[in-house]
Amino acid sequence: MDVRIEPTNIALIGQEIAIAWNDGEESFFPLEILRRNCPCAVCQGEADVMGMVERPERHFVEGSFELKSIQNVGGYALQPLWADGHSTGLFSFLYLRRLSAELLKKQ
Numbered sequence: 447m448d449v450r451i452e453p454t455n456i457a458l459i460g461q462e463i464a465i466a467w468n469d470g471e472e473s474f475f476p477l478e479i480l481r482r483n484c485p486c487a488v489c490q491g492e493a494d495v496m497g498m499v500e501r502p503e504r505h506f507v508e509g510s511f512e513l514k515s516i517q518n519v520g521g522y523a524l525q526p527l528w529a530d531g532h533s534t535g536l537f538s539f540l541y542l543r544r545l546s547a548e549l550l551k552k553q
């Protein structure tokens with residue numbers, strides 16, 4: 447059976463987003479890391495998750511790592527709206543899980 451991985455709860459705790467998943471896992475994403483791994487074409491170019499490939503240079507400004515809101519889009523992704531106005535990044539649930547695993551490896 448193909449079990450769809452979905453968030454059951456999303457909470458902003460300080461400077462981190464905490465996501466509880468329907469398979470019992472929990473992920474924590476510091477906002478800055480989430481923004482730096484924004485998967486949209488503008489931010490990522492040809493890059494891989496967590497900087498395995500050099501990414502295009504980006505300029506972060508005040509508000510870049512500040513979250514205004516986050517929406518569940520189409521039941522497969524989260525779309526954050528950042529305080530600097532950037533909102534084109536669709537973080538698919540699978541992408542978030544992969545990112546979460548990468549963050550754990552780095553600790």
Ligand SMILES: [Zn+2]
Nearest residue numbers: 484486489535
């Ligand atoms: Zn982006």
